[in-house]
Amino acid sequence: MNEGVHRGVRRETRAGDVWSGSWVAERLGVELAGDGHLTELLGLALRRNPKRAHLLVSNVLGKHVPQTPSVVHGHGVRLGRRVRELLGEQAHKAVVLGYAETATSLGHSVADGLAVAPYLHSTRRPVPGVATAGGFEESHSHATSHLLLPEDPALLAGDGPLVLVDDEFSTGNTVLNTVRALHRRYPRRWYVVVALVDMRSAEDARRLAGFAEEIGARVDLVAAASGTVRLPDGVLEKGQELVARYEAEAAAQPPPAEPAEPGRITRVDLGWPEGLPDGGRHGFTPAQRDRLERALPGMAARIAGALPAGARRVLVLGFEELMYAPLRLAGELERGTGADVRFSTTTRSPVLAVDDPGYAIRTRLVFPAHDDPADGPGERYAYNVAGAGFDAVVAVVDSVADTPALHAPDGLLARLAEHTPHVLLAVVPSYVPPAGRTDRSPAHDSLERPASMLPEPLRGPAFSSYAPEEVGWLLQDLSHVTLEAPTEEREEAIQSGGAHYAESLPVEYQPTPQYQELYHAALQASAARIAHAVGVVTETVLAERPHSRLRSSGGTPTPRPVLVSLARAGTPIGILMRRWAQHRHGLDLPHYAVSIVRGRGIDANALRWLAQHHDPRDVVFVDGWTGKGAITRELAQAVEEFEKKYGITGFDPEIAVLADPGSCVRTYGTREDFLIPSACLNSTVSGLISRTVLRADLVGPDDFHGAKFYRELASSDVSVAFLDAVSARFGEVTDAACAQAKELLAADRTPTWEGWAAVERISEEYGIHDVNLVKPGVGETTRVLLRRVPWKVLARKGAGRDLDHVRLLAEQRGVPVEEADELPYTCVGLIHPRYTRGATGADGKAVSV
Structure with missing residues (x-):
């Protein structure tokens, strides 16, 4: 390790001999044990987190602690050179993958050290029009969902080494989750994990070795320092109590007096090269790196020319995932001016601030999110900026984040201006791959695209054991793909974040004779009860969506409403509702089944197809039952996002369900929690269709979600028999069901959740x-x-x-x-x-x- 670098770190992070982790260590008994560099590289802070109260704060990452840009970039470059030595002749085939948000610039710097490798970082920002090549969950993080959005889909498909870069390697869970998810799709023989600090226990190290043996690949680790964190008993509870007490004390303090005269805010035109990516969100090649190197001196000169005369201490402040471009601009300023230049970035991560030399986060600026994030509005933070004595702050954001919220009275720029006399704003154009650009609005494109661009619904008997008129499946057939995995293996991958539940299928349960007897007994006992609930919910839907009005579609009258079941539990209920409408009103309602996936939303292509063939205002979403209401919330959010992206309005996210024991919806057949026999089985009571699948290598940007048709289970199929048993009881429950529907329509059905x-x-x-x-x-x-x-x-x-x-x-x-x-x-x-x-x-x- 370069001693000059560590001397620079020590001057920046220590006041005398005070370690920036001593405050937490003294109060909680937390210890860093390892080589001599750990306390130079890391400080400690506290955060509100149900799993881990303490936070390792890197002094050389450029995230929470302003640091000299040459120190930040230099650590990554040196790690990259070590990786290049390790890989030898394989270095030219390597791809570097960094983790958002914290390690985006570290990963890029490692790629700089390799010199010959392309770079990609994960992102938490969906980009319309750009296909997802994969994703994973980071369970311990404040914001957990990661997407992979390479411009070139082949970037991850090679067989060369994959270099994964994170700031710290604490348990190894995140890396294992990533490798497990990627190895299923893009298997390779060599993985290299890179981190500033390796803090794994011996057990975690053995687990990584066992995992490498399991997948038949080599996994190496390269780190700048190593050690472990020793935590005494009860540390989580003590940390939570400490955070709560300090937050309460801070809330009780009077607001700070506004500065007599806020700093001046000036916009700087960087002259960013046209078409050059702003970072590695969609990939960054060695050729693009060379282009950036040539442009950096000119852009830094524009910033230097806008700095106030005599500015001696300057902070270049990046923006969340946008770390590398601001870092390199800061490095060029450091080389080209006599100023003391520091670099750090804003972040999503909430951390307690304590103004003490032995604590890593001395001050905190809070401001609203200003990039229209996918997870909705919220707070963002800049640490150790207030009170640091900067003569000027250069805020570097991408164009997606250059919004009114950025310039608002409580926005980032105004908050910075409270603590420095000069704020410069430099905006880097947000790069969108050409395939994701369009000269027309998304709504115009989707509505004018011919219906033939999207496939027609799948129908039985080619897909499902239901009659073709009973349901059209807006899905693609994945029957040829092996998707089943053992239950325990799926559970481990789902809970650890290594895979989403919709990326695989459980092995179909084969009921024992005793269980089949229970199913048939349950159906016989509850068929009339189910028929009554079907009647109630259908009559409610028809009363709220009057079917007497017929709208013309291409000259052909189309009855309302259009039933759209959420596959697959909603599909038998949708068919029963359709049968009730025929039985009671002589209506032949259209009925489709679409996929919705928790955490991923509803199939947008299915909604587009529906909008091309029906009035969205006629659509009624149908499901079997509610639990805690997660899908209800998922649908509401998905419809809102769909409207924003495509400009297609009219879909009502209200769900009609047979049973609503969770009190999550307004339209239901009953709020009792009783046995619906169709829940007792899987595909054999659902038209022999699996649950739906959403996996990047199987479902492209213009594809419907997928599912399998289990033709081989036809001898056990009771799907149609279940429908017939229930609909046979319609006649005896009609009067009671219609009467109850009238009562419900007059009652307060507001969900209580x-x-x-x-x-x-x-x-x-x-x-x-x-x-x-x-x-x-x-x-x-x-x-x-x-x-x-x-x-x-x-x-x-x-x-x-x-x-x-x-x-x-x-x-x-x-x-x-x-x-x-x-x-x-x-x-x-x-x-x-x-x-x-x-x-x-x-x-x-x-x-x-």
């Missing part, structure tokens, strides 16, 4: 701390037992035969069923949190892996 509140309570009471692992209601509990790794089942005291099949499944899988008082659902399924590091069970003890 009591189910979501109950799930949050159960999640905390049972030490799960993740609402996604709590599945409320008979239907969701059944799914847990059929598809996931169940931990336990909570059953309401006195629950009757509705739970016979649940008890049998639980017995077959060795899952305890516990009775509970005051349970708002008939039962609740808890997914095993064994794959979530640090999870505890109901007894407070750690759950073993």
Whole structure:
């Protein structure tokens, strides 16, 4: 390690001999153990986080701590040179992948050290028109979802070494998740993991070695320093208490007096080269690196010319993922001027600020997000800027972030101007690959595109065992692809963030004779009850979407409404609603099934197809039941995003469901939590169709989501028999169902979301701390037992035969069923949190892996 660099770090991060982690270490007993460089590279701070209160703060990363740009870039370049020596002749085939947001410039700097490798970093910003080549979850991060959006899809498809760069290697989970996800799609023989600090335990190191052996690949690690963090018992609780106390004290303080005269804000034209990417979000090649090198002196000269005379201490402040371009501009300023130049960036990560020399985050500026983020509005932060004595701050943002919110009275520029006499704004054009650009609005493009550009719906018997007129599937057939994985393997990948649940399929449950008997008994006992609920919800829908008005579509009258089931649980219910409309009103309603995926939204291409063939105002989304309401929220957000992207309005995100025990929707057949027999089985009661699949290598930007048709299970198929058994009872329940629908239409049906509140309570009471692992209601509990790794089942005291099949499944899988008082659902399924590091069970003890 270069000692000159470390001397520079020491001057920047220490006041005398005070380490910038001593404040946390003294109060919580946290220790950094390792080689002598650790305390020079790292400080400590606190944050509000349910899994880890302390935060390792890098002094050389250029994120939270303003640092000399040559130090920041130099650390990455030296790591890159070490990687190049390691790879030898394979270096020219390598690709470097950095992690957003913190390591985007570090990864780019490592690529600079390699010199011959293209660079890509993950992103949390979706870019319309750019296909996703993959993604993964980072469970411990403040913002977890990562996308991979290379301009050239072949960038990740080569067989050369993949170099993964992150700021710290704490447990290895994020890297393992990434490699696992990418290796399934783009297998290769060599991975190199690069980090400033390697803080893994011996157990974590063995796990990485075992993983490498498992996938049959070589995995090497290159780090600037190594060690471990020693945490005493109770450190999480103590840290949370400390954060809460200091936050309360800060909130009680009077607001600081406004500066007598805020600093001046000036815009600087960089003269950024046309067509040059602003960073590695879509890839950055060695040729583009050479082009940037040639342009840097001129751009830095424009900034230097706009600085006030006599400015001696200057901060170049980057913006979240936009780190590399501001870093290189800062480095050129450092070389070309006599000023003391520092570099850091804004961030999404909330950290407690304590003005103490032994604490890494001395001050914090808070301002609203100004780039219309995908996760909605929120706060953003700049650390260690206030009170640092900068004569000028150069704020570098991309053009997507140059919004009114940036210039607002409480925006970033105004907050900076409170603490420095001069603020310069430099805007880098946000690069969008040519395929993602259009001279027409997305709405114009999607509406004028001929319907033939999107395929027609799949129908039975070619796809599904349903009659062709009963449902059209807006899906693509993936029956030829092997997508099934063992339940435990899927659960580990899902919970660890290595894969999304929609990227694979569970192995289809084959019911035992005893279970099949229970299903048939349940159907016989509940068919009339289901028929009544079908009648209630259908009559409600028809009353709210009057079918007496017919609109003309190409000269052909089309009845309203258009039923659009959320595949696949909604599909049998949509067919039953269609049958009721025929039975009661003589209507032949159109009915389609579309895919919606939690965390990924509804299939936008399916919505586009529907908009091309029907009036979006006629569409009624249909599902089987609600649990905690996650899909209800998902649909509302997805429709809003769809309208923004395509300019197509009219889709109502309200869902009509057979049962709404979670009180999440206005349109339902019942709010009782009872057994719907179609929840007891998988594809064999759903037209032999799998649940839907969304995976980047199988579903392109112009494709429908996918699903499989299990033709081989035809001998066990009861899909049509289930429909016939229920619709045969329509006649006997018609009067009662119509009467109840009238009562509901006159009643207050406003959702109370009591189910979501109950799930949050159960999640905390049972030490799960993740609402996604709590599945409320008979239907969701059944799914847990059929598809996931169940931990336990909570059953309401006195629950009757509705739970016979649940008890049998639980017995077959060795899952305890516990009775509970005051349970708002008939039962609740808890997914095993064994794959979530640090999870505890109901007894407070750690759950073993």
